[in-house]
Amino acid sequence: MDRKSFLKKISAAFIIGVPLLSLWNCSSSSEDDPTPDDMDPDGSTASCVDNGTSSSIGSNHGHTLTVSKDDVTTGTAKTYHITGSSSHAHSVTVTADHFTTLKDGSSVTVESTSSGHTHSVTISCA
Incomplete structure (x- = not known):
């Protein structure tokens, strides 16, 4: 050669x-390593139990949802009214299983009740 x-x-x-x-x-990778979805902007792991939640409502026009860290910790199914500043009402039900998912640091998506239309509501750890 x-x-x-x-x-x-x-x-x-x-x-x-x-x-x-x-x-x-x-x-x-390790399954225990946080994924980017579980990370806060400062690099720490998001925790619904420690920090509460944030919510995103699809096709939103004034609706709001607040799920407290106490609700997450309690973990009992609960129905929330998300009317906010909108002229009509919707509600969403977060089940005990959803709260377990939130306690584990993952987000959940639920569908609102109908008022001529529905909204997809995503609840994430803050």
Whole structure:
């Protein structure tokens, strides 16, 4: 093998091998590591029990929802009225299973009652 062939083979191995090594290193993770969805902007893990919740209401026009950290801790099913500044009423029911999911740091999505239309409501840890 001459020098030129040797350098080509080494270069090819380097070009292929380094990205594969990077992929292998990135693919290992622990289920206990927080995911980006579980992280606050400051890098800490979001906690519904410690910080309460925030809510996002799809196709919103004045509705609001507040789920307190006490409600999450209690974990008993509860119906919330989300009328807010809207001219019509909706409500959402958060079940005991939903509260368990929130206690675990994950978000839940529920559908509101109908008032000619419904809203998809996502509750996340603050």
